[in-house]
Amino acid sequence: MSVTGLALILFLTFHACMNVAALFSADAYNAICGFLGANWYAVAATAALAALVALHFIFAIILTLQNRKARGNNRYAVSTKVNEGKVEWASKNMFVLGLIVCLGLLLHLWGFWYNMMFAELAGCESQISPTDGYGWIVYNFHDRPGACIFAALYIVWLAALWFHLSHGMWSAFQTLGASGKTWLKRVKLISLIWNTIVILMFVVVVVYFALGFGSCGECTSACGDACQQAAECGAAC
Amino acid sequence: MTKLNSKIPEGPIAEKWTNYKAHQKLVNPKNKLKLDVIVVGTGLAGASAAASLGEMGFNVLNFCIQDSPRRAHSIAAQGGINAAKNYQNDGDSVYRLFYDTVKGGDYRAREANVYRLAEVSNNIIDQCVAQGVPFAREYGGMLANRSFGGAQVSRTFYAKGQTGQQLLLGAYSALSRMVEAGKVKLFTRYEMEDVVIIDGRARGIIARNLVSGKLERFTANAVVIATGGYGNTYFLSTNAMGCNCSAAMACYRKGAMFANPSYVQIHPTCIPVHGDKQSKLTLMSESLRNDGRIWVPKKLEDAKALQAGTKQGWDIPEEDRDYYLERRYPAFGNLVPRDVASRAAKERCDKGYGVNNTGLAVFLDFSESIQRLGIDEIRQRYGNLFDMYEEITDVNPGEFVQSVNGIDYYKPMMIFPAIHYTMGGIWVDYELQTTIPGLFAIGECNFSDHGANRLGASALMQGLADGYFVLPYTIQNYLSDQAVWPKVSTDLPEFAEAEKSVDAEIDRLMGIQGKRSVDSIHKELGHIMWEHVGMGRTKEGLEEGLKLLKALRKEFNENLFVPGKKDELNTELDKAIHLRDFITMGELVATDALHREESCGGHFREEHQTEEGEAKRDDENFFYVGCWEYQGTDEKAPVLHKEPLEYEAIKVQTRNYKN
Amino acid sequence: MAKNISFTIKYWKQNGPKDKGHFDTHEMKNIPDDTSFLEMLDILNEELIEEGKEPFVFDHDCREGICGMCSLYINGTPHGKTATGATTCQLYMRRFKDGCTITVEPWRSAAFPVIKDCMVDRSAFDKIIQAGGYTSVRTGQPQDANAILIPKQDADEAMDCATCIGCGACVAACKNGSAMLFISSKVSQLALLPQGKPEAAKRVKAMVARMDELGFGNCTNTRACEAVCPKNETIANIARLNREFLKAKAKD
Structure with a gap:
């Protein structure tokens, strides 16, 4: 769990940095998208990433099953209370949080990856070019029908991810033995800062585009129509 | 009096133990594998003995009443353990530790045993450190010491306020190693109910599985009891709730003599x-x-x-x-x-x-x-x-x-x-063997080393000395000829008879079906003991106490109520058995206290005090170990035997802590 | 001055590991609040016996917080709630309010099957120690105690780890039924001392393997164990255990 988890955090960090580029320049963002398009190394990395997620998920299931078995069939009549304040809520709900994150991931794959990388690989035709990542961001968060719901779901997803990481990151270090009496506090603090920044970077991008700050300058006309639709939708919201 | 041969080796006091070891009989390694030893109790003495015997090659069966050997009450000792290391350069020596212990015991301990104790005290510290016991250290990395009552040197080693815990966990880890090696078989939640004697030798025990309530037979070439003291006779004491004297009483009823029961330590x-x-x-x-x-x-x-x-x-x-x-x-x-x-x-x-x-x-x-x-x-x-x-x-x-x-x-x-500790216990000779051949008693359970009063930080020392360094040697002297004997079967009539009598006794207790709970009678016993056989004893008080104890036994036998069944886990039955033995023990304490017309250490007779109210010994008439022999039934008064004390090295004096 | 309180006690009855078990209740009247929790249970049992009922069974022994025998889960907290952490026997009735309901349950964990009522079988802990919680020294004549110099800081830290009393509260509190705090305390104690070094790798592997074998769960660092430990063992020990384990595995 710890190793795959840390690897995924590393990926998230890169992903977040990349996203932030979209705040400054559509070209820059699209250049990165192009860089990570349907190339063999990007595909390989995607496969590796999928494997990581799968491993993380499979381990989680195995461990959860083992742990439930170890807990036994008898439940406490009065559920454990000691832990008020001492045991973080997230730490007890990692599996549920993980599931929420997975659902969000499906949404994300459907909204972006399917339209971009998959479309490019499969050679599908669509309104927005698969290589126009920037366009897809604007479309998904602002232009598409129900974009605000899409954006809201993203925020929920990111919040769940934040909770998941708030426990997961320091916990991974602890499991790897990279902690101790004095280092526990430091590792926890560093993890908290790290993961908050990463999540904030994601959130900023979502909010920025959802509020319509994303310029339509580079959009195709189709996009422009979508913009209009989205504006109506936004008004409806 | 032939029964009480203390078997003290020849020679000057400082050479006795060395001489003994040099000349004792040993068991060859092959034969050790054929010999079984039962150790009852897993406290400092029991666990260390079981571990050491297992390491030597004997097959050990180790019993405890708790769920784990680590729960034994040795764990609660706080202060520390004495050793004559002289790490502080304050003039300590084996002789000085020996002297302080004898003096602290008000000159009622057996000299040779105490000297041996002081001698092996240093090995204990070495052994425990090697096991990873985290004793307190100084900044330079050396072991730290503190001072304790009754001594003018700093010789007490300690691990915070949990020295007993750390030493016990050390012994427990050694024991666990032997369990893993298959040399020690552990029986937890088992209680010894009787010792089985065949041809005059201890050959096994009857133990009760406390979870199933079933009686089981165990055979061995020797039986060692390490079952602690009888402080709970007083109901309120610093002992753990489970501490009891039933195993010791079982041995006593089978003929092992009980020494100095009146020496009971009261912690201030x-x-x-x-x-x-x-x-x-x-x-x-x-x-x-x-x-x-x-x-x-x-x-x-x-x-x-x-x-x-x-x-x-x-x-x-x-x-x-x-x-x-x-x-x-x-x-x-x-x-x-x-x-x-x-x-x-x-x-x-x-x-x-x-x-x-x-x-x-x-x-x-x-x-x-x-x-x-x-x-x-x-x-x-x-x-x-x-x-x-x-x-x-x-x-x-x-x-x-x-x-x-x-x-x-x-x-x-x-x-x-x-009430904190009991100096009295099963009588043992220099080899820690009781008056029953093949039955050994170690730790607080025996009487040997503290005389009439124990100094602080000496109990841990004695328990570990007996278990690690004394018994594993002396028991071989007994076992040396045992390998040629055929193994004793648990089907022998002696086993059947012992089991039957234990079973009958349990039936009797279950069958009383009176009105009073075990605890209510135990509390009453405690009151009688504290009032009449407590800190200040008088002839009248003790006689009155004995009368009350007799009446209490009657009440117990007629009005006890034990709920539940005998063939299941039944904590009330466990307690009832303990209480039966506490009452007998109480009488033994009172009888000994009544006979000992002097004040010494933990035994204070108000008739015998100086004008300033200090204890007044009578070395003329009471310079001996008072040993009591059971007379076949609890109703009969036990018979006194005396082991005279012979001091060679120390001049007997009045204890003086005034100047 | 002590005042008296009255309350309802709900206690778990279970006849053996296979029985389903249920709660019984009893009204306790006028209990002095300087009574210890276990003394209160003694009173309960006296009253039950007086009514001709079987007493409530629970483990207890030294009643001064060191033997680790007592093991009651009180109102949702292993050992009950105290200021600085203590065992059940060190819990006093003044921590409870007049008129309240007190629920007493056994440690519930697959590795600790119930023997009867609130008495559970913790022999799994012994088996873990037997797997390697020791240094392999024979009784005899080891070197002089001061021949091994140990920095005070290490000795003190080892002592803190060695303070564990093996009560099992950590397992009882853990949603995963994990024994990591228990075994890490032993592994840490011996890892911190030079005496433990020669067998460090073997020990940690053997103890972890035994723990898994016995059906304890995995550590997910919820820190519930640390929050209930009556001896204040910390998860820094678990980190050390993990480190020792990875080191040992890396050597293979």
Whole structure:
């Protein structure tokens, strides 16, 4: 769990940095998208990433099953209370949080990856070019029908991810033995800062585009129509 | 008298043990594999003996009543363990440790045993350190020491206030290693009910599986009991709830003599009794006496006010306080041995100077040391004890109250003496063998090393000395010819008979179906013991006590109620069996106390005291070990045998802690 | 001065590991609040016996917080709630309010099957120690105790780890039924001392393997164990255990 988890955090960090580029320049963002398009190394990395997620998920299931078995069939009549304040809520709900994150991931794959990388690989035709990542961001968060719901779901997803990481990151270090009496506090603090920044970077991008700050300058006309639709939708919201 | 051969080896005292080891019979390694030894108990003595015997190659069967060997009550020892290492360069030596122990025991211990104890004390420390026991260290990495009552050197090794725990866990780890190696078979939640004697030798035990309630037979070439003391006879003591003397009583009933039962140690610093629902007394470490001053009011009216609750300790000004230990014993002050401190507290309370609502408590006050050293320093030393005291009593000792005329008054602790340790026990010879061949007794369970009073930090030393370094040698002297004997079968009639009689006894207890719970009778036993066979004993009191005990046995036999069934887990039945033996034990203590017309150590007869109220020994008539032989039934008084004490190395003197 | 309180006690009855078990209730009247929790249960049992009922069974022994025998889960907290952490026997009735309901349950964990009522079988802990919680020294004549110099800091830290009393509260509190705090305390104690070094790798592997074998769960660092440990063992020990384990595995 710890190793795959840390690897995924590393990926998230890169992903977040990349996203932030979209705040400054559509070209820059699209250049990165192009860089990570349907190339063999990007595909390989995607496969590796999928494997990581799968491993993380499979381990989680195995461990959860083992742990439930170890807990036994008898439940406490009065559920454990000691832990008020001492045991973080997230730490007890990692599996549920993980599931929420997975659902969000499906949404994300459907909204972006399917339209971009998959479309490019499969050679599908669509309104927005698969290589126009920037366009897809604007479309998904602002232009598409129900974009605000899409954006809201993203925020929920990111919040769940934040909770998941708030426990997961320091916990991974602890499991790897990279902690101790004095280092526990430091590792926890560093993890908290790290993961908050990463999540904030994601959130900023979502909010920025959802509020319509994303310029339509580079959009195709189709996009422009979508913009209009989205504006109506936004008004409806 | 031929029965009591102490088998002390020839030669000068310092060479006896070496001589013994050089000439004793050994068992060859092949034969060790054929020999089985039963060890009952997993405390310091039991666990260390089982582990050591297992390492040597014997097959060990080890029993304990708790769920794990690590629960044995040795774990609760706080202060430390003595050894004559002289790491502090303060003039310590094996001889000095030997001398202090004999003197502390009021010249009633067997010299040769004590010398051996002092001799092996150093090995114990080496052994425990090798096991990874985290003794306190100095900054340079060397072992640290502290001082304890009754000694003028710092020879006590300690691990915070949990020395007993750490030593026991050390022995437990050694034991666990042997369990893993298959050399020790562990039986937890088993209680020994009887020892089986075949052809005059101990050949096995009958044990009860406490979970299923079933009786089981176990055979071996020798039986070792390491089952602790009988302090719980008094109901309220610092012993654990499970501590009992049933195994020892089973041996006693089978003919093992019981030595010096009247030597019972009363610890001066326990938290006072708060009500009749109390189940046990909590010890506050003796180390508190280093910085705490013990006092009661000088004026009787102040004491009355304290008892009524109209005044608190801090309302009594410095000049109206009677620091009675400092007054009576200027040289040792608050650090006199335990028996002396306990008696002094009782004397004050008997005169009406007690300071709590029951009139049975004295103050232990840290005001002076806090003013001198600061609360931080005092908390550094005793913080955990202060917290423990507060958790129990809701009073925070060391909480500032007021300052009057430049004197700061802090909230004091209240303390009172309580039963803590029993020096008496199964009689054993130099080889730790009882009067039954093949039956050995080690640790608190035997009588040998502490005389009439035990010094602080000596119990751990004795338990481990017996288990690691004495018994594993001496038992071989007995076992050397055993390998050629055929294994004893548990189908022999002796086993069947022993099991039948235990079963019948259990049926009897279950069948009484009276009205009274075990605990209610046990509490009554405790009251009788404390009142009549407690700290200050008199002829009349003891005779009265014996009468009451007889009546109590009758009540027990006629009016006991044990719920449940015998062939299942039944904690009330366990307790009933213990109580039956506590009553017999109580009579034994009273009988011995009545016969011993002198005061020595933990045994104080009010008829025998000096004008200043100090214990007055009678070496002319009582310079012996009083051993009691069972007469076939609890109703008959036991018969006394004497093992005369012979001192070669030490000149017997009056103990003096005044100057 | 002590005041008296009255309350309802709900205690778990279970006849053996296979039985389903249920709660019984009893009204306790006028209990002095300076009574310890276990003394209160003694009173309960006296009253039950008086009514001709079987007493409530629970483990207890030293009653001064060191033997680790007592093991009651009180109102949702292993050992009940105290200021600084203490065992059940060190819990006093003044921590409860007049008129309240007190629920007493056994440790519930697959590795600790119930023997009867609130008495559970913790022999799994012994088996873990037997797997390697020791240094392999024979009784005899090891080197002089001062021949091994140990920095005070290491000795003190080892002592803190060695303070574990093996009560099992950590397992009882853990939602995963994990024994990591228990075994890490032993592994840490011996890892911190030079005496433990020669067998460090073997020990940690053997103990972890035994723990898994016995059906304890995995550590997910919820820190519930640390929050209930009566001896204040910390998860820094678990980190050390993990480190020792990875080191040992890396050597293979």
